[in-house]
Amino acid sequence: EATAKRKDAHLDLCATGDVEPLGNSTLLEDVRLVHCAMPELSVDEVDLSTEFLGKTLRYPLLITGMTGGTERAGVVNRDLALLAERHGLAFGVGSQRAMAENPQAAESFQVRRVAPTVPLLGNIGLYQAVRMGVDGVRRLADAIGADGMALHLNAGQELTQPEGDRDFRGGYQIVEQLVRAFGARLLVKETGCGIGPDVARRLVELGVRNLDVSGLGGTSWVRVEQLRAEGVQAQVGAEFSNWGIPTAAAIASVRRAVGSGTRLVASGGLRTGLDAAKVIALGADVAGMALPLFRAQQAGGVEGAEKALAVILASLRQAFVLTGSASCADLQRKPRIIGGQLKDWLATL
Amino acid sequence: EATAKRKDAHLDLCATGDVEPLGNSTLLEDVRLVHCAMPELSVDEVDLSTEFLGKTLRYPLLITGMTGGTERAGVVNRDLALLAERHGLAFGVGSQRAMAENPQAAESFQVRRVAPTVPLLGNIGLYQAVRMGVDGVRRLADAIGADGMALHLNAGQELTQPEGDRDFRGGYQIVEQLVRAFGARLLVKETGCGIGPDVARRLVELGVRNLDVSGLGGTSWVRVEQLRAEGVQAQVGAEFSNWGIPTAAAIASVRRAVGSGTRLVASGGLRTGLDAAKVIALGADVAGMALPLFRAQQAGGVEGAEKALAVILASLRQAFVLTGSASCADLQRKPRIIGGQLKDWLATL
Amino acid sequence: EATAKRKDAHLDLCATGDVEPLGNSTLLEDVRLVHCAMPELSVDEVDLSTEFLGKTLRYPLLITGMTGGTERAGVVNRDLALLAERHGLAFGVGSQRAMAENPQAAESFQVRRVAPTVPLLGNIGLYQAVRMGVDGVRRLADAIGADGMALHLNAGQELTQPEGDRDFRGGYQIVEQLVRAFGARLLVKETGCGIGPDVARRLVELGVRNLDVSGLGGTSWVRVEQLRAEGVQAQVGAEFSNWGIPTAAAIASVRRAVGSGTRLVASGGLRTGLDAAKVIALGADVAGMALPLFRAQQAGGVEGAEKALAVILASLRQAFVLTGSASCADLQRKPRIIGGQLKDWLATL
Amino acid sequence: EATAKRKDAHLDLCATGDVEPLGNSTLLEDVRLVHCAMPELSVDEVDLSTEFLGKTLRYPLLITGMTGGTERAGVVNRDLALLAERHGLAFGVGSQRAMAENPQAAESFQVRRVAPTVPLLGNIGLYQAVRMGVDGVRRLADAIGADGMALHLNAGQELTQPEGDRDFRGGYQIVEQLVRAFGARLLVKETGCGIGPDVARRLVELGVRNLDVSGLGGTSWVRVEQLRAEGVQAQVGAEFSNWGIPTAAAIASVRRAVGSGTRLVASGGLRTGLDAAKVIALGADVAGMALPLFRAQQAGGVEGAEKALAVILASLRQAFVLTGSASCADLQRKPRIIGGQLKDWLATL
Ligand SMILES: Cc1cc2nc3c(=O)[nH]c(=O)nc-3n(C[C@H](O)[C@H](O)[C@H](O)COP(=O)(O)O)c2cc1C
Ligand SMILES: Cc1cc2nc3c(=O)[nH]c(=O)nc-3n(C[C@H](O)[C@H](O)[C@H](O)COP(=O)(O)O)c2cc1C
Ligand SMILES: Cc1cc2nc3c(=O)[nH]c(=O)nc-3n(C[C@H](O)[C@H](O)[C@H](O)COP(=O)(O)O)c2cc1C
Ligand SMILES: Cc1cc2nc3c(=O)[nH]c(=O)nc-3n(C[C@H](O)[C@H](O)[C@H](O)COP(=O)(O)O)c2cc1C
DSSP states (O other), X not given: OHHHHHHHHHXXXXXXXXXXXXXXXXXXXXXXXXXXXXOOOBGGGOBOOEEETTEEXXXXXXXXXXXXXXXXXXXXXXXXXXXXXXHTOEEEOOOTHHHHHOGGGGGGGOOTTTOSSSOEEEEEEHHHHHHHHHHHHHHHHHHTTOSEEEEEOOHHHHHHSTTOOOBOTTHHXXXXXXXXXXXXXXXXXXXXXXXXXXXXXHHHHTTOOEEEOOOBTSOOHHHHHHHHOOHHHHHHHHXXXXXXXXXXXXXXXXXXXXXXXXXXXXXXXXXXXXXXXXXXXXXXXXXXXXXXXXXXXXXXXXXXXXXXXXXXXXXXHHHHHXXXXXXXXXXXXXXXXXXXXXHHHHHHO | OHHHHHHHHHHHHHHXXXXXXXXXXXXXXXXXXXXXXXXXXXXXXXXXXXXXXXXXXXXXXXXXXXXXXXXXXXXXXXXXXXXXXXXXOEEEOOOTHHHHHOGGXXXXXOOTTTOSSSOEXXXXXXXXXXXXXXXXXXXXXHHTTOSEEEEEOOHHHHHHSTTOOOBOTTHHHHXXXXXXXXXXXXXXXXXXXXXXXXXXXXXXXXXOOEEEOOOBTSOOHHHHHHHHOOHHXXXXXXXXXXXXXXXXXXXXXXXXXXXXXXXXXXXXXXXXXXXXXXXXXXXOSEEEEOHHXXXXXXXXXXXXXXXXXXXXXXXXXXXXXXXXXXXXXXXXXXXXXXXXXXXXXXXXX | OHHHHHHHHHHHHHHHSOOSOTTOOOSGGGEEEOOOSOOOOBGGGOBOOEEETTEEESSSEEEOOOOOSSHHHHHHHHHHHHHHHHHTOEEEOOOTHHHHHOGGGGGGGOOTTTOSSSOEEEEEEHHHHHHHHHHHHHXXXXXXXXXXXXEEOOHHHHHHSTTOOOBOTTHHHHHHHHHHHHGGGEEEEOSSSXXXXXXXXXXXHTTOOEEEOOOBSSOOXXXXXXXXXXXXXXXXXXXXXXXXXXXXXXXXXXXXXXXXXXXXXEOXXXXXXXXHHHHHHTTOSEXXXXXXXXXXXXXXXXXXXXXXXXXXXXXHHHHHHHTTOSBHHHHHHSOEEEOHHHHHHHHHO | OHHHHHHHHHHHHHHHSOXXXXXXXXXXXXXXXXXXXXXXXXXXXXXXXXXXXTEEESSSEXXXXXXXXXXXXXXXXXXXXXXXXXXXXXXXXXXXXXXXXXXXXXXXXXXXXXXXXXXXEEEEEHHHHHHHHHHHHHHHHHHTTOSEEEEEOOHHHHHHSTTOOOBOTTHHHHHHHHHHHHGGGEEXXXXXXXXXXXXHHHHHHTXXXXXXXXXXXXXXXXXXXXXXXXXXXXXXXXXXXXXXXXXXXXXXXXXXXXXXXXXXXXXXXXXXXXXXXXXXXXXXXXXXXXXXXXHHHHHHHHHHHHHHHHHHHHHHHHHHHHTTOSBHHHHHTSOEEEOHHHHHHHHHO
């Protein structure tokens, strides 16, 4: 199966390849949180919980959609979903296209046995959704017992992919239909190039209630495809490997654009709990991560991923304590220092 | 013939010499276009066409004037003109001074056989034009069936050239005469040091309708001459090898200064389709390139140049798609992020 | 005794370990004082004196609290207190927790024999003070004949310390009680992560009259503890080794926040007399240093510390002369150039 | 003779030592002049002349005071004065203190035989002038047939010099007396640490009509003395080797402060004709240089210096042509781009 094969090539590249091009940046290094010398908090008292997809997270974290469709992918999904369940995070499976094409692939997306209560996101590409229609998408969500459906945008990747889409029309139309079908259970996400304020505003006007800006600075899918491409596409891909809206610029500008009624996930290049705290300070409700947990799982199984996650959770909590923030809303009221190129982005976006 | 010999020395230096001094920059790296996650475009549907010299380009690209006068130069001209014809670009020959001095040199400037429909630009230096008078210039244009005439400004080069001009008076006067003779068919261009808003405004007031700002950041003709010069001139040339208005600063400030009635080409250091998209975003109607296509042709003939051009065209198109721009006018309405030293230039110019 | 052992491990790390993480900065390099070509001063005439804890310093310098509790610590205290006495500086002992726990440790904090007239600061941690109560703290101060009591804040360190505090509640309450007990003799200090304007304002509202902002850029106690920690805590500690408000940002913003009624010490990363002059120019009444004098003492005894101090004092005086400042108040009226990241901090704080 | 010996040690250090500390900068690299593609000038027609000390310079250049008092110094003075005469520059001798102390030293300051018409500046330190009184200073000027007298300020150097002054009082008083004696023939100069707007304003209010800001970025006399000093002074000197107002900041801010009535020289770190053009653009009437001509003379005698000077003059002229400036006043009306740290300096000074 072509889709499955491609997915395995992707996993291999992501596990060990240079998929985070040097020089790409989230611009989170241009954000400094401000130390509070008198936190007046107990570490355990800090309330990191947040609402997401109608459930309550213990930590404002989402393991964003990555994989599915092969046995190896199934292990990744179950290992990471298990951790999400254990720590009260949200979890997303990867693109369910393979599953739509081949029912046997469905098994690898099933995580409810290990993660009965996590807010669970299905996943499908925008142009796949166009092709399968609203009912097809609904079936994918139902088949895995998902709380919501992530619709991913990846035009940059498609253009770099030999077999990729070239026609990006009709996107808002299908979004509109999916909004009608899924309501507050729909999430629209990018995959590393970022959603900016213009697109965000238009999506919110259509009724989208959850966005994952997934900006530049982490896994670059243009880069992943470039490593697989040849000829003109490989060279153009190389030029566009740093294309996108840096995550810090995306989340801050989108929050400004959409107001407080929309649930915002910020992902793309977050690597530490401190990074997660920064995107929350900039306006995210939930911080998303993919690559670091995937790599930890690949290197050390569920135990390896647990260790990596423990550091992230402790660091996130510490950032709250040391800014004197008792909750996410509290952190968002604290001062933050914005410097460097991020100032330039925010002056315009 | 002195002119022909000098031209061949120039070609050799440009083909393999260090003619783009390290540290010189177009400042296009201080410009970031903004990703559009929902382009609502089909790749093929993007309309890159633009009007130039009364004809329609399929791509807003000009291969700027480089050569002529020797057999080798004739091959370069024909190879690149052929590509311009094939892809719907504009093309310019190099300085026709050699041709004015020696009728036998004319052959190397003839590209109409391979490029019957391209918007074709003749080329002569400002001070050559002073010497040969309006009729002489008209004869040059007619002799190659040109659609327009490029008048090049290169005071920096002249000063570094042992045999160069030292008297730059009377320039606006000859421009005025040429405007009367050529009207909208006249284009005034720099050659890598840039036209700024003051000069642009004055030229437009005299009736010039096409400008190529040709700014700093690519081929430096001060540098080329410096490599040939000796003594004081070589040392002064070294100091001035980074002299000029960076291309990004030139195009943005000139567009602001002259309004929308003037056709603007931006050249000087553009190396990719993404660079071309950036100058269009900053206000150019047409993006110009010389060195990269010359070098590709020298290294691989017409085939080599075709390959280099294919990457440039695909990258340019991709930049349009990924900013959600259906046309040049559309791209110019999109946000763009301006940072670094470019901010300083644009605060003053 | 656990406390004593930990203190000795701390001393060893501070004496030779990498406790000032590369990349951490006070941002004092973003401050330039302005040369005065006509100082109209005699070097000896410059009046560097300032009031502190009811006494008069000859130099606006405080050797901030570092140690006590072991024999080695006692030598450090006496050597440095001797220098303070000799040159008219203020001196602080390290945390007296060891002394509260073990009366025999008291001896190492006794410096009055060698420093009968220096303004002397006792020292205790905020949460230790909570535990021992106001009377306990008063006893500590009285036992060493202190002129004032330093209450240190170190939440960053505690969180990185395996045996550290996790509950930071009730801090302002104990401060309020200590204010009642100590009045203008109480000083609240950080330990390298900085006090910002919000905390400073609240402390001043409670009646605190002396603050040592002790900001980021020098000894990092998160780092010291990280070098001792293991597992999750070591990794989180590594992430937070550059956490804090840079000293230059802290002192300038706190001075702005609290007005002139509060005595401000600026410490954290000051390494030269010029650094000291800069923090005074930014609003400090007194400049504080710990590590450089500790290290000089460890390497060369009292003589070594004397030599290091002589350079600091001469450099401080020279900065006054070359800015044409006859006194601290005078220096604070002179222009100072603020650049780089410090501008970003001061735009927000 | 102590003064003579010290002067020879200085010459040796300046000839080959590291007297321009790395990292010190004039900030002239933060200034960009703007290319004029249509200069409408003939190279020879550019009028670089300017009035200075009642005479007319062909180039707005001053070889600033360096030496005298030994035979070697005499050669330097005569070689460089000869060049000044030949090219129509101004010339200054070094400190005439040696001459005041020892009549035999006078010979080395005599340059009128080789430079009968140059605007010639005598030279004495401010505090030397205090000691010898107005009549003594007048005798020094008369003895060499000077057109004016340079009074040098060098507090930074004095403090780093073992035998240096420590009392800088009474400076304005002696300036006032010298103004009465010399009128428009008096010039007050720094020696590499810069005169800022406050000092400049006060000097102008006392009647001083000529200032040489001599800022940071070139020869550092703090550094020269530091290389000769020991102990505390050497260490403090090292800290202050980058002390001062960068030349670009000094000249721009002083011109703003004093208006057009005062003749301003800008020196300190100018190394090329382009540097000279930049300081003129920023408001200088005359550009001054010391070290580069001294070094060229030491390395290659009068011929070596002539070669170095030829490059400087050609580069200066080229900068005028390529900015389209027919005169100094013209250049000062052209736009100039200000970036980097220079913006920070000019925001405050
Ligand atoms: C191995 C891997 C597979 C992914 N597959 C998908 C996918 O199928 N669907 C999707 O929406 N995003 C996918 N992503 C993108 C992530 O959800 C996320 O948006 C992006 O990687 C940025 O986050 P990161 O820098 O933390 O990896 C994948 C990412 C990785 C690393
Ligand atoms: C080999 C070569 C020859 C050139 N000859 C001419 C010329 O004859 N006339 C002219 O107007 N410009 C000439 N140019 C300048 C180009 O048209 C263009 O303005 C400049 O090179 C900047 O573009 P680039 O950085 O893409 O090379 C020449 C450039 C090159 C590389
Ligand atoms: C060896 C050492 C021990 C310290 N112990 C204490 C302490 O017991 N109490 C305290 O308030 N600060 C303590 N500090 C912190 C210092 O007082 C000061 O706030 C901090 O080190 C920043 O200054 P520096 O960069 O000059 O070292 C200690 C610092 C050092 C280097
Ligand atoms: C060798 C040497 C000797 C100098 N001696 C004097 C002096 O006697 N009097 C004076 O006013 N400046 C003296 N200066 C300073 C210069 O006049 C000038 O202000 C300073 O060197 C900065 O210019 P530069 O960077 O081009 O050298 C001397 C400089 C040099 C290099």
